[in-house]
Amino acid sequence: MKDSISKPITRVDAPAKISGAAKYIGDIHFENQLFAKTVRSDKPKAKIVSIKTPSLPDGYYIIDKNDIPGINRMRTVVSDHPIFADDEVNYIGQPILLVVGPEREKIYEIVSQIKIEYKDESAVFSIEEAEEKGTVFTEYSYSKGEPEAAFHDAVKIIEDEYHTGLQEHVYLEPQGITGEYKDETMFIYGSMQCPFYVKGAIQDVLGWDSDRIRIIQSITGGAFGGKEEFPSLMACQVAVASLKTKRPVQMIYDRDEDIICSTKRHPSIVHYKAGLGKSNQVIVLNIDIIFDAGAYSELSPVVLQRGMFSATGVYNFPHLSVRGRNFMTNNVPSGAYRGFGAPQTIFGTEMLMHNIAVKLGVDPLKYKINHLIKRGDPTCTGGKIRDEVKLLEIIEKVEKMSGYRRKIERRKKFKGIGVSLFLHGCGFTGKGEATIKGKIILKKNGDTVILKVSSVEMGQGAETCLRKIVAHTLSLPMEKVICETIDTGLIPDSGPTVASRTTMIVGGLLRQASLELKDCWNEANEIEISKTYKHPDFLSWDDDKFVGDAYPTYSWGANVAEVEIDSLTYEINVKKISAVYDVGVPIDEKMLRGQMQGGIVQSIGWATIEVMNSSKGKLAQHNLTDYKIPTSMDVPEIACKFIENPYEFGPFGAKCAGELPSAGAPPAVAAAVSNALGIPIKSIPLTPEYLMEIDKHED
Amino acid sequence: MKIEFILNDKKRVIQVDPASRLLDILRDDFELTSVKEGCGEGECGACVVLMDGKAVNSCLIPAGLIEGRHIVTMEGFRKTERYKVIEESFLKAGSVQCGFCTPGIVMSTESLLRENPLPSEEEIKEALSGNLCRCTGYNMIFEGIKLAAERGKGLW
Ligand code: FES
Ligand code: FES
Numbered sequence: 001m002k003d004s005i006s007k008p009i010t011r012v013d014a015p016a017k018i019s020g021a022a023k024y025i026g027d028i029h030f031e032n033q034l035f036a037k038t039v040r041s042d043k044p045k046a047k048i049v050s051i052k053t054p055s056l057p058d059g060y061y062i063i064d065k066n067d068i069p070g071i072n073r074m075r076t077v078v079s080d081h082p083i084f085a086d087d088e089v090n091y092i093g094q095p096i097l098l099v100v101g102p103e104r105e106k107i108y109e110i111v112s113q114i115k116i117e118y119k120d121e122s123a124v125f126s127i128e129e130a131e132e133k134g135t136v137f138t139e140y141s142y143s144k145g146e147p148e149a150a151f152h153d154a155v156k157i158i159e160d161e162y163h164t165g166l167q168e169h170v171y172l173e174p175q176g177i178t179g180e181y182k183d184e185t186m187f188i189y190g191s192m193q194c195p196f197y198v199k200g201a202i203q204d205v206l207g208w209d210s211d212r213i214r215i216i217q218s219i220t221g222g223a224f225g226g227k228e229e230f231p232s233l234m235a236c237q238v239a240v241a242s243l244k245t246k247r248p249v250q251m252i253y254d255r256d257e258d259i260i261c262s263t264k265r266h267p268s269i270v271h272y273k274a275g276l277g278k279s280n281q282v283i284v285l286n287i288d289i290i291f292d293a294g295a296y297s298e299l300s301p302v303v304l305q306r307g308m309f310s311a312t313g314v315y316n317f318p319h320l321s322v323r324g325r326n327f328m329t330n331n332v333p334s335g336a337y338r339g340f341g342a343p344q345t346i347f348g349t350e351m352l353m354h355n356i357a358v359k360l361g362v363d364p365l366k367y368k369i370n371h372l373i374k375r376g377d378p379t380c381t382g383g384k385i386r387d388e389v390k391l392l393e394i395i396e397k398v399e400k401m402s403g404y405r406r407k408i409e410r411r412k413k414f415k416g417i418g419v420s421l422f423l424h425g426c427g428f429t430g431k432g433e434a435t436i437k438g439k440i441i442l443k444k445n446g447d448t449v450i451l452k453v454s455s456v457e458m459g460q461g462a463e464t465c466l467r468k469i470v471a472h473t474l475s476l477p478m479e480k481v482i483c484e485t486i487d488t489g490l491i492p493d494s495g496p497t498v499a500s501r502t503t504m505i506v507g508g509l510l511r512q513a514s515l516e517l518k519d520c521w522n523e524a525n526e527i528e529i530s531k532t533y534k535h536p537d538f539l540s541w542d543d544d545k546f547v548g549d550a551y552p553t554y555s556w557g558a559n560v561a562e563v564e565i566d567s568l569t570y571e572i573n574v575k576k577i578s579a580v581y582d583v584g585v586p587i588d589e590k591m592l593r594g595q596m597q598g599g600i601v602q603s604i605g606w607a608t609i610e611v612m613n614s615s616k617g618k619l620a621q622h623n624l625t626d627y628k629i630p631t632s633m634d635v636p637e638i639a640c641k642f643i644e645n646p647y648e649f650g651p652f653g654a655k656c657a658g659e660l661p662s663a664g665a666p667p668a669v670a671a672a673v674s675n676a677l678g679i680p681i682k683s684i685p686l687t688p689e690y691l692m693e694i695d696k697h698e699d
Numbered sequence: 700m701k702i703e704f705i706l707n708d709k710k711r712v713i714q715v716d717p718a719s720r721l722l723d724i725l726r727d728d729f730e731l732t733s734v735k736e737g738c739g740e741g742e743c744g745a746c747v748v749l750m751d752g753k754a755v756n757s758c759l760i761p762a763g764l765i766e767g768r769h770i771v772t773m774e775g776f777r778k779t780e781r782y783k784v785i786e787e788s789f790l791k792a793g794s795v796q797c798g799f800c801t802p803g804i805v806m807s808t809e810s811l812l813r814e815n816p817l818p819s820e821e822e823i824k825e826a827l828s829g830n831l832c833r834c835t836g837y838n839m840i841f842e843g844i845k846l847a848a849e850r851g852k853g854l855w
Pocket of ligand 1: 736750759
């Protein structure tokens with residue numbers, strides 16, 4: 001691997017982070033800054049009758065809907081979330097107003113004196129209830145083949161339902177934004193994934209031209225989708241506050257506040273009806289997906305779409321009908337979370353295949369292998385699998401690493417092994433990339449090259465990865481290839497840092513630009529090359545009918561999980577995860593391994609100990625004492641390998657990676673638990689109570 | 700209340716409410732921003748500093764408790780040779796992603812290696828049980844600490 005791009009290098013951002021010199025938004029003090037605290041609804045659904053505020057001491061302010069010069073809505077896919085509540089609230093934690101001032105203590109005192117009178121209205125608290133009442137936000141469907149006729153031919157019909165729960169991101173750095181109105185311009189600083197999303201949102205709220213708005217990302221302490229759309233809301237609030245007070249306004253959440261009001265992973269219920277042919281093959285599948293979108297729709301339509309287009313997993317079912325619905329409830333809004341709807345539906349489909357196989361008395365892995373999609377096959381939406389699918393090679397490798405065959409044959413109660421197969425559609429869904437048209441600029445300045453992109457470093461290694469692509473192409477040392485500050489005044493819009501698109505799409509543009517620069521390197525001292533994304537002609541997508549290539553290509557993976565379950569407490573101990581991934585070509589093998597391991601552990605959390613319930617719209621877990629995430633004591637041994645499968649249009653053959661692991665570990669762990677207890681698993685998180693109950697039931 | 704303590708090898712005298720958190724004193728009064736607040740309730744370890752050589756969550760330490768103590772933050776520790784070894788090892792092992800947990804983890808590492816210069820994997824896990832990391836899945840942090848223990852033989 002000596003000269004290969006995959007050979008690990010040192011992360012460029014790591015030294016400052018290790019020494020503690022790295023400044024996150026809460027570490028940056030602005031001269032004359034004020035602090036802001038949000039007053040939130042404590043009702044799940046109500047009309048606001050009156051708000052009584054105390055008389056404010058000098059220098060303290062209340063900022064609410066009346067201070068908004070533009071539109072009181074946050075710009076996103078569906079711009080329905082009010083910046084500050086109008087005259088009604090729809091979830092506990094919805095922002096109503098800010099108290100702003102120089103001393104935090106005094107702010108808290110003022111907050112405690114504000115009295116809000118509500119008139120309660122009837123609320124909806126669960127997806128089941130929402131389905132009954134029909135509070136649907138979005139509904140989509142698509143089909144393939146002739147599902148109805150195929151059900152006629154089926155010799156066996158199996159129906160099943162799968163559930164997944166809420167998940168909180170727990171980026172270790174809570175959300176934080178500072179707004180500064182200065183020289184007729186609004187400057188926004190903070191922890192975020194998508195500076196240009198924030199910019200668009202501020203434009204709407206202030207009603208200003210875009211050249212008076214600058215968004216500057218600060219070092220971001222983890223995000224996982226949680227800082228995709230949410231920072232726009234905070235940014236709009238502090239912008240309005242700074243405009244009114246003419247001073248910088250900083251708003252940093254503490255953990256409780258962050259958990260109460262920030263977006264979560266969509267809870268889901270997926271209902272399946274499978275028709276089996278003569279050889280017990282699934283010939284037709286009906287998939288009915290419902291997501292709890294929470295009180296506002298926001299990004300939910302696109303989350304649902306990815307969920308729907310990933311619902312067939314790595315399989316080719318000849319006949320298919322898929323329906324997806326997002327429901328409005330009076331819960332905290334659901335939003336982007338690593339995997340973006342796909343981990344939910346892949347969990348259901350993997351467990352369905354597993355449970356059918358067990359019911360038929362055949363090995364789950366063999367059963368799954370019989371259904372694998374191949375190169376040349378149609379995708380679930382009638383697109384085409386164009387690139388080589390190396391699933392068999394992946395499976396062979398993961399079997400070897402884990403000793404799966406040997407171990408599955410020697411089943412012991414309370415000890416189990418399980419396998420999952422999964423994929424991730426690379427880049428935006430459907431026409432997303434074609435619409436965003438990401439731009440990048442590469443600038444040669446003497447012996448240095450400056451990269452101008454809007455893709456942010458948030459822990460995933462984007463900065464190192466993108467600089468490495470350029471440095472490697474131009475045979476320059478890393479120090480000679482630098483990134484422009486993430487400041488919307490200085491960089492073009494390369495699109496948001498989401499959808500595992502950074503390496504493949506933005507890195508791909510940088511690779512093209514560097515190759516061009518290489519050709520003309522000696523022609524001048526200063527050279528600037530810009531590139532705009534062009535969607536390959538061979539990809540077609542109909543956004544109304546959902547027909548065509550939902551994704552340009554796919555990354556693939558297999559996980560084997562080994563678990564032990566305590567026979568008394570039913571606590572799960574995940575002993576080992578063996579993982580193999582095809583992400584094209586790793587841009588940096590070590591960074592990638594870090595991404596995969598982190599994703600594995602985070603999604604094991606979702607599948608096991610991360611329990612979040614809401615009762616009557618109120619979250620029962622709102623701090624890290626109640627909401628447990630995996631600690632160093634909980635993590636399994638992880639063996640992680642990559643197989644190379646270069647993608648023609650990716651930089652050095654790279655495809656997508658960051659979200660891929662989130663879909664893999666949950667069904668592998670659930671299959672292992674199912675194997676250990678000899679019972680079908682249909683729901684996560686796998687709490688001891690749930691396992692005890694179904695184990696008893698089965699006995 | 701007047702409190703005297705040693706902060707990163709310097710004697711300091713401050714006038715504070717004895718209930719105020721060490722975390723706030725360090726961040727607000729001394730601008731030592733390597734000390735992070737991830738939860739404020741003793742669960743995450745982002746705020747870990749050394750108190751008389753032992754890792755403590757500074758969000759749980761009231762000012763009244765620091766009288767006469769030695770407090771070390773990353774701003775002090777990063778000047779040492781032992782820090783250099785930990786830094787190199789963490790870089791090599793890929794122990795860092797978003798970095799928000801990292802200063803706290805480095806502090807816990809120093810505290811562990813002081814007590815136990817050649818810890819086993821189990822002992823490393825135990826020592827880090829109060830430091831949450833959401834990015835790495837921990838394994839590459841364990842590798843970093845093992846590497847530091849090896850490379851820094853004799854330093855602890
Ligand atoms: S901030 Fe002190 S333990 Fe989390
Ligand atoms: S590196 Fe992000 S929390 Fe540890």
